[in-house]
Amino acid sequence: MTDTLPPQYNPSSIEAELYQQWLASGAFAPDGRPRRPPFVIMMPPPNVTSVLHMGHGLTYTVQDVLTRFQRMRGLATLWLPGTDHAGIATQNVVEKQLAREGLTRFDLGRTAFEQRVWDFVRTTGDTIIRQLKVIGSSADWSRQYFTLDEDLSRAVREVFVRLHDKGLIYRGKYIINWCPRCLTALSNEEAEKEEVDGRIWSLRYPLADGSGHITVATTRPETMLGDTAVAVHPADKRYRHLIGKMVRLPLADREIPIIADDAIDREFGTGAVKVTPAHDPLDFEIGQRHRLPAIDIMTPEARLAETVPEAFRGLDRFDGRKRVVQAFEALGLLEKVENHRHGVGHCYRCETVVEPRLSDQWFVKMAPLAKPALQAYRDGRLRFIPERRGEEYANWMENIRDWCISRQLWWGHRIPVWYCDACGKTIVSRTDVSRCACGSVPRQDEDVLDTWFSSWLVTFTSLGWPERTADLARYYPGHVMVTAPEILFFWVARMVMAGCEFMGDIPFHTVYLHGTVRDTQHRKMSKSLGNGIDPIEVVEKFGADALRYTVIAGMAVGTDVILDPNDLETSFAPGRNFANKLWNVGRLVLSNLAGQGDGEAGGEAGRRVVRPLAGEYPDVIHRNELGLADRWIIARCDAMVREATANYEKYRLNEAASAVYHFIWSDLADWYLEQVKPRLYGTQPGGDVARAVVARTFEIALQLLHPVMPFITDALWRRLPGRALGATVMDVAWPRPDRRASDDAAERDFGLVQELVSAVRQIRAEYGVEPGRQVALRISQRHPAFVEEEGTIARLAKVGQVSYGAPLAEPGANAVLKDGTSLYIALGELVDVRKECERLGAEFARLTQLIQTQEAKLANQNFVSRAPAEIVAREREKLASLTQQVASIAEKRQQLGCG
RNA sequence: GGGCGAAUAGCUCAGCUGGUCCAGAGCGCCUGCCUUACACGCAGGAUGUCGGGGGUUCGAAUCCCUCUUCGCCCACCA
Numbered sequence: 002m003t004d005t006l007p008p009q010y011n012p013s014s015i016e017a018e019l020y021q022q023w024l025a026s027g028a029f030a031p032d033g034r035p036r037r038p039p040f041v042i043m044m045p046p047p048n049v050t051s052v053l054h055m056g057h058g059l060t061y062t063v064q065d066v067l068t069r070f071q072r073m074r075g076l077a078t079l080w081l082p083g084t085d086h087a088g089i090a091t092q093n094v095v096e097k098q099l100a101r102e103g104l105t106r107f108d109l110g111r112t113a114f115e116q117r118v119w120d121f122v123r124t125t126g127d128t129i130i131r132q133l134k135v136i137g138s139s140a141d142w143s144r145q146y147f148t149l150d151e152d153l154s155r156a157v158r159e160v161f162v163r164l165h166d167k168g169l170i171y172r173g174k175y176i177i178n179w180c181p182r183c184l185t186a187l188s189n190e191e192a193e194k195e196e197v198d199g200r201i202w203s204l205r206y207p208l209a210d211g212s213g214h215i216t217v218a219t220t221r222p223e224t225m226l227g228d229t230a231v232a233v234h235p236a237d238k239r240y241r242h243l244i245g246k247m248v249r250l251p252l253a254d255r256e257i258p259i260i261a262d263d264a265i266d267r268e269f270g271t272g273a274v275k276v277t278p279a280h281d282p283l284d285f286e287i288g289q290r291h292r293l294p295a296i297d298i299m300t301p302e303a304r305l306a307e308t309v310p311e312a313f314r315g316l317d318r319f320d321g322r323k324r325v326v327q328a329f330e331a332l333g334l335l336e337k338v339e340n341h342r343h344g345v346g347h348c349y350r351c352e353t354v355v356e357p358r359l360s361d362q363w364f365v366k367m368a369p370l371a372k373p374a375l376q377a378y379r380d381g382r383l384r385f386i387p388e389r390r391g392e393e394y395a396n397w398m399e400n401i402r403d404w405c406i407s408r409q410l411w412w413g414h415r416i417p418v419w420y421c422d423a424c425g426k427t428i429v430s431r432t433d434v435s436r437c438a439c440g441s442v443p444r445q446d447e448d449v450l451d452t453w454f455s456s457w458l459v460t461f462t463s464l465g466w467p468e469r470t471a472d473l474a475r476y477y478p479g480h481v482m483v484t485a486p487e488i489l490f491f492w493v494a495r496m497v498m499a500g501c502e503f504m505g506d507i508p509f510h511t512v513y514l515h516g517t518v519r520d521t522q523h524r525k526m527s528k529s530l531g532n533g534i535d536p537i538e539v540v541e542k543f544g545a546d547a548l549r550y551t552v553i554a555g556m557a558v559g560t561d562v563i564l565d566p567n568d569l570e571t572s573f574a575p576g577r578n579f580a581n582k583l584w585n586v587g588r589l590v591l592s593n594l595a596g597q598g599d600g601e602a603g604g605e606a607g608r609r610v611v612r613p614l615a616g617e618y619p620d621v622i623h624r625n626e627l628g629l630a631d632r633w634i635i636a637r638c639d640a641m642v643r644e645a646t647a648n649y650e651k652y653r654l655n656e657a658a659s660a661v662y663h664f665i666w667s668d669l670a671d672w673y674l675e676q677v678k679p680r681l682y683g684t685q686p687g688g689d690v691a692r693a694v695v696a697r698t699f700e701i702a703l704q705l706l707h708p709v710m711p712f713i714t715d716a717l718w719r720r721l722p723g724r725a726l727g728a729t730v731m732d733v734a735w736p737r738p739d740r741r742a743s744d745d746a747a748e749r750d751f752g753l754v755q756e757l758v759s760a761v762r763q764i765r766a767e768y769g770v771e772p773g774r775q776v777a778l779r780i781s782q783r784h785p786a787f788v789e790e791e792g793t794i795a796r797l798a799k800v801g802q803v804s805y806g807a808p809l810a811e812p813g814a815n816a817v818l819k820d821g822t823s824l825y826i827a828l829g830e831l832v833d834v835r836k837e838c839e840r841l842g843a844e845f846a847r848l849t850q851l852i853q854t855q856e857a858k859l860a861n862q863n864f865v866s867r868a869p870a871e872i873v874a875r876e877r878e879k880l881a882s883l884t885q886q887v888a889s890i891a892e893k894r895q896q897l898g899c900g
Numbered sequence: 901g902g903g904c905g906a907a908u909a910g911c912u913c914a915g916c917u918g919g920u921c922c923a924g925a926g927c928g929c930c931u932g933c934c935u936u937a938c939a940c941g942c943a944g945g946a947u948g949u950c951g952g953g954g955g956u957u958c959g960a961a962u963c964c965c966u967c968u969u970c971g972c973c974c975a976c977c978a
Contacts, residue, residue, distance in 0.1 A: 008938065176976095194975085201978080219978060232978095269977045276978095283976040344975085357976095389904065393973060396903075400974080486973085521912080523971075543940095554926080555912075561971095563912055571911095575926055578940045585938035592937080653916075659925075674937080682936095759944090766944040772933055799935095851922060863958035872919055872959095879920085 006591070006720075010584035012544025016712045020134060023715075028731055030141045031077035031476075040076035041479030042068055043460050043509070044140055045492065046148065048087035049122050050094050053132035055518040055526050056485065058536035059552045059562060063515055063654065064483045065138050066553060069708040070649045072139070074735045079476055081463055082133070082140035084126065086149045088413040088452040089183050089350045095121050095412075111411050118412050132537060136545045137711050144472075146463045148455040149414070156462040157455050158417045158431050160503065165429045169366045170406075172418075176285040177405050179358035180348040181303035181318075185409040186362050188451060189402060190491050192346035192355045201341035202326060203271060205334040206231060209247035209256050215240065216336050218270030220343060221280075222329070223321040226253050226309040227298035230276040232287055235261035237272055252310060252328055262287050279359040295359055303356050318356065363407040363416060363448070371398045373501040374494065383497065386513045386652050390486065394512075397490050404495075406451045413449030420444055457495035460508035479509045486514045513652055516561035518552075523563065532566045539573055546710035547576030553654045553709050554662070579662060580713050583706070586670050587717040590699050593681040594692055594722050628687065629789050631694045632744045633751035634673040637664060638698040639742035645705045646738070654709070661706045669698060672755060676793045696721065701736045750786035753820060754794065757787065760816040760824055761798035767840075768814060768831050775801030779808060779825040781889070808893055815841060815893045821885030823893065838899035841890050848887045855880045 023029065031039060042064055047057060064080060072078035095118045096106055106114045126147075133140070146153060164170045178192035179185070202222050205214040217231055231248050233240035240259070247256045264283060265274055278288025278295035288295055300306050303318045312328075313321055329335040346355035375398040377383040378391055385391035407416060419434040420427055423441035428434050437443045455462075464473040478500065482493060493512055500508035519525055520532040527533065539548045551573050555562040564572045627635070641664035648657035673695075674681075680691035700721060707714040707730050718730035761778060770776060776799065780787055783805040787794065791803050808815060808825035812832045816824045858864055858876060865873055 006937090009940070010938090217978080221978085264976080266977050271978095274978050281976080281978075283978070286976080343977085387905095390973095392904075396974070489973095557914065560906090560913080565912090571927060574940070578938095581940045582938065585941085587937085589937035648916095651916080655914075656916080659914080663925090670937085671942085762943060763945090766932070769932080772935080772943090796935095854922085858959085861958060865958080867958050868919070875920075879922085883922095 006584070006588045008585070008588070010544075010581045010713065012546060012580065012712065013541065015716045016135075016137075016540075016545055019712055019715060020137065022727070023139065023729070023731075024142070026727065026729070028072075028729065029080070029139045030143055031079045034075075034077035037075055037077040039476055040071040040078045041476045041509075042078075042080045042481050042483065043463070043479055044080060044082040045484045045488070046083040046085040046146075046456060046459065047129045047133075048090050049084045049126040049129070049147070050087065050091045051129050053129055053136075053536050055534045055536055055552075055564065057129070057133075058136060058534075058539075058548060059515065059518050059556070060483060060485060061133055061138050062136065062549045062552050063513070063556075065136075065140075065711075066549075066649075066654055066708040067481060067483065067513075067652075068139055069711060069731070073704065073707065073731055073733075079144070079479075080138075080140040081144055081146075081476070081479075082130070082138075082142060083146040083148065083459060083463055084130065085452060085456055086122070086147065086413060088408055088410050088449060089180075089185065090452075091118060091122065092410050092412040093183065093350060106411060114411050135540055136536060136548060139711070144463070146459070148452070148459070152465070152468075153455060153459075153462050154414055155431075156458060156466055157414045157450065159467050160458060160499075161417050161450070161454075162429055162431050163503075164365060169369060170363060171366065172361065172363050174359060174361050175364070175405075176280075176282045176357050176359055177362050178346055178355045179301070179303075179360070180351065180353055181301065181356055182351050182353040183348060183410075184301050186358075186360065186405055186407060187348060187355060188405050188453075191349045191451075193349050194344040195347050196342060197345050199341050199343055199345065201270065201339050202329075203336040203338075204251075204275075204329055205336055206248045206250060206275070207334070208243070209249045214334075215243060215248060215259065215273050216271045217273045217275040219275055220341060221322065222325045223305065223313075223318055224277040224280045224298070225250070225275055225325060226305065226313065226321075227277045227279050227296040228253070228257055228275045229278060229288065229293040229296060230257050230291065231259045232262045232265050232274045232276050233259065233272060234265040234267045235263065237265075237267050240273060251332060251334055252313075252325065254310070260287075260291050260293075262290065281357050285359065297359060299356065299358065362405050363418075365404040365406055367401045367403055367498070370498040370502055371401045374398060374497040374507070377497065377501065377507045382510060383507050384511050386511065390489065390512070390514050394489060394494055397494060404451075406454050407446075407448040408451055409447075410449050413452065414455055416446040416448050416450060418446040420446070453491055453495060456492060457499045458503070460496055460500055461504050466503070477504060477508070478506050481511045481513060482509045483513045483515065485517060487517075489514065516556060518562050518564060521563060521565045523561070526564075526566070534564055534566050534569065534572075539569060542569065543573045543577040544580055544712070546580050546713050547573050550576035550579055550658065550710055553658050555655070557653075557655050579666070580710065582666055582670065583710075583713055583717070586665065586674065586699065587720070589674060589681075590695055591717070591720050594696055626687075626690050627694070628690075629747055629751055629754075629786055630673060630676040630793070631690060632747035634668060634694060634698055635742050636744040636748050637668045637673075638701055639739055641668075642701060642705060642736050643738045646735070649708065658706075658709050661702060661709075665702050665706070669702065672751075673698070675797055676790070679792065679796075700733075703730055704733060704736055707731070750784075751790075753784065753786050753818060753822070754790045756818050757822070757824065758794055758798045760818065761794075761800060761826065764814040764816060764824075764826055765799065768828055770828070770831065772799075775799050777802045777804070777827050779804050779806060779827075781805070781807060781823040781825075782821075784822065808896065810896055812837065812897065815890075817844070817886045817889045819882055819886070821882060821889055823889040825893075834897055834899075838894060838897055841894050841897075842899065845887065845890045845894065848883055848890070852880065852883045852887060855883060 027033060044064060068078055068080040099105060109117060161170065178187040180187055199220055201218050201220050203216050203218050204222060205216050207214045215231055228250055243259045244261045246259050248259060250257050264287060276284045276287050276293060278285045278293050279297040296308055298306055298308050299318065305313045305316045305321045307314060313324060316324060326335065348355055375395060378395055385394065418427060418429050421437035421439060421441060421443040424437060424439035426437055428443060434443055460479060461473060461477050464470060464476055466473055484493060497507050500506060517525055524530060524532060536548055552562055641660050644660040645657045648660065677691045677695060680687045703714040703718045715730045778800045794800055794803065808823055809827065812834050813825050813827045814832060814837060859880060
């Protein structure tokens with residue numbers, strides 16, 4: 002390791018190579034730690050066909066941070082990755098490709114089409130995985146699965162059969178959400194309700210006996226062609242006399258009855274509802290109750306079907322809507338049109354308006370599965386972060402509805418059901434059925450299963466279930482589930498149910514739901530809005546660590562991450578800058594650990610000095626060899642370890658990151674390294690101690706930061722003296738807080754020195770003292786800290802000469818520290834007595850004000866008697882300090898002869 | 901229609917179990933500096949009725965009520 006580090010950190014030069022080394026070392030697999038307790042995070046499998054977007058960037062970074070943290074703490078950590086075949090999404094992509102060639106899937110036929118998808122998946126399917134590696138994901142790729150793998154497919158069939166045998170899977174004709182573009186059924190969760198500005202039309206239906214009409218209100222007039230009744234509330238006085246009468250349905254020219262049903266809301270619309278059992282869920286139920294016929298008026302593509310009058314056949318549903326309205330208008334039966342805002346279902350994949358449609362589908366009975374899953378939450382065994390999400394979960398579980406699991410697609414797990422047309426038998430089987438008991442050849446159900454029907458099982462199928470594998474025994478149940486709130490119901494809730502049903506235990510105890518990445522207008526990032534950020538572009542420009550730091554730092558628990566797609570610089574510069582800062586701290590530290598001036602780390606001198614510090618805090622350095630600043634930085638470092646560790650544990654990753662950030666940048670770089678430079682550079686006594694403290698605190702900072710910024714921290718750590726070839730920061734034990742490191746006196750005393758340096762700098766800036774010019778400083782009190790750090794004060798505040806004693810009478814600038822110490826800087830011609838009086842006067846007024854409120858507080862009997870003693874004592878101290886400061890200022894003002 | 905969350909510096913947000921962080925960070929802004937680790941930097945500076953109103957308390961940005969404004973989730977009002 003003879004390279005000299007360049008002054009600017011260049012992530013691309015190290016990231017790829019480092020990642021390869023991590024992979025080669027097997028660091029990501031838990032198998033090397035057979036005796037350690039496991040820690041398992043299941044990776045939400047990304048779609049095979051997807052490319053990385055910022056949402057992935059966020060969720061996988063969070064997971065990697067937790068994974069690395071637990072791994073560094075010594076657990077046998079398994080972050081188990083996989084990819085999802087993503088039925089609809091993938092099929093859509095391939096169908097689009099085909100469309101460009103002028104083909105449809107039907108031209109190819111089922112087998113050829115499936116082959117085509119497989120080819121596509123094999124060639125481009127691992128893009129997302131490659132990209133996950135680019136951002137540093139430390140998943141165990143040796144265990145990577147695909148939801149269509151043979152063993153996972155077997156498990157899917159096993160589950161289907163078991164649920165079927167238990168009576169929890171059934172087939173039936175029900176109203177489902179149908180996507181006329183994807184040509185498949187959707188589950189309730191896949192049909193996303195969106196508020197849209199629509200209209201509501203009031204249509205007159207003439208009574209068959211010619212005695213008048215009844216007016217119905219509808220948002221989908223075209224469906225009237227499939228009406229088989231008009232319903233009113235039984236107690237509605239306006240209509241009671243019409244119940245049982247017939248209506249002459251316009252256009253369709255059919256007679257339909259007026260019926261009474263409790264489900265009708267008298268307040269809404271006209272209080273009379275057209276009933277279309279084949280195209281509306283509520284109407285379907287009403288139809289069931291009243292044994293109404295259901296007329297399907299639409300083709301799968303949502304065009305008006307053969308069942309409607311010729312004039313309307315073949316029209317798209319929206320054109321049909323216009324034509325129906327026009328027809329009503331022409332007949333004088335259109336009563337009114339109003340604007341109406343309402344929720345309309347949209348396909349979660351292609352955003353097409355969903356059409357409720359009557360069809361034969363397979364369903365899972367959910368209520369029995371939900372019971373134990375809900376109980377786990379009620380018992381406190383399953384916990385949500387943020388907590389309020391738990392109530393959403395419980396609410397969904399309590400009102401759960403059956404799950405439509407069949408999809409009219411070709412890409413996915415084919416439903417393991419065979420129908421024998423000869424004897425009418427239905428066969429549900431784990432293995433393919435080629436012959437029915439009656440001797441004839443049955444046909445398999447054409448449909449495939451919902452994508453989520455395989456992904457809800459992955460917490461155990463990815464470990465080998467239904468086989469009793471060693472992995473399954475060791476890694477189930479897992480621990481934490483990290484994901485976006487959007488798929489709480491799609492996936493998380495169902496995984497809990499599947500875990501309870503098939504493994505007898507919940508699959509994880511903590512569900513951490515992080516925020517969403519949004520743009521500055523708080524809109525979700527999406528392709529269609531064009532407001533996305535490409536994480537790979539960010540990595541290329543700023544490095545993976547910068548990307549990771551930015552999303553982690555921007556994410557408080559339960560809040561969204563706001564990034565500006567139009568200004569990557571502003572969004573990611575903090576991360577890049579921090580990486581660069583750390584890099585340069587590293588340059589300074591490393592170039593001085595190996596002895597002076599050779600710019601190379603790991604030399605004999607460095608090795609000799611640093612080795613004794615490899616473990617805990619420097620016991621080897623006797624306390625009396627440590628200077629004030631050394632004791633201070635060790636104490637600060639220890640505080641950082643406590644804070645960062647605690648926050649990692651509590652999933653407050655932003656707090657953890659900021660604790661380390663603050664330590665590295667403010668404490669270590671701005672103060673300690675500046676303080677220690679002379680000892681570092683020179684050969685003066687204390688140099689060894691300084692190097693040891695620098696090396697140890699720097700190493701700890703690298704460790705604590707590694708989960709968030711793995712590349713740069715490992716790159717620097719490896720360059721520390723005495724590292725074996727190929728050793729990585731991931732191998733070292735996570736630092737433990739050390740009581741011996743805390744040092745209140747050092748924190749207080751070095752704090753005074755900092756305050757003093759700042760005060761002098763402030764005066765210099767205010768009076769415009771030239772940067773190069775040294776000033777003479779007089780300190781009222783010969784505090785040991787000032788004496789010890791005189792050199793530091795001199796260098797950092799550009800002070801030429803320090804003396805102690807009462808302020809001098811001649812004009813100069815003054816300041817008072819919190820402990821009452823007064824400072825005086827002779828500035829000669831630069832000082833304007835009047836200005837100085839003003840400054841001191843303002844300070845005097847400010848402090849006097851504070852003293853008044855402080856005195857009032859302490860004069861309050863209620864406060865003194867009721868507040869805890871230590872609070873009162875603290876307030877007294879504060880008052881004493883303020884009083885002292887004011888006295889010093891008053892004295893000085895008198896000296897200067899201020900009014 | 902139900903349930904829930906958020907309103908703090910110009911911007912994006914921290915502030916976890918009411919009292920040291922006399923209200924913080926990053927970015928942006930102003931002033932001065934290429935000080936031999938870093939100009940992706942250093943030093944200094946400005947800006948807040950902690951959404952409005954009420955209450956509990958010795959004490960509230962922090963707890964309660966209410967109003968206003970945003971946002972989320974759920975729901976078969978056609």
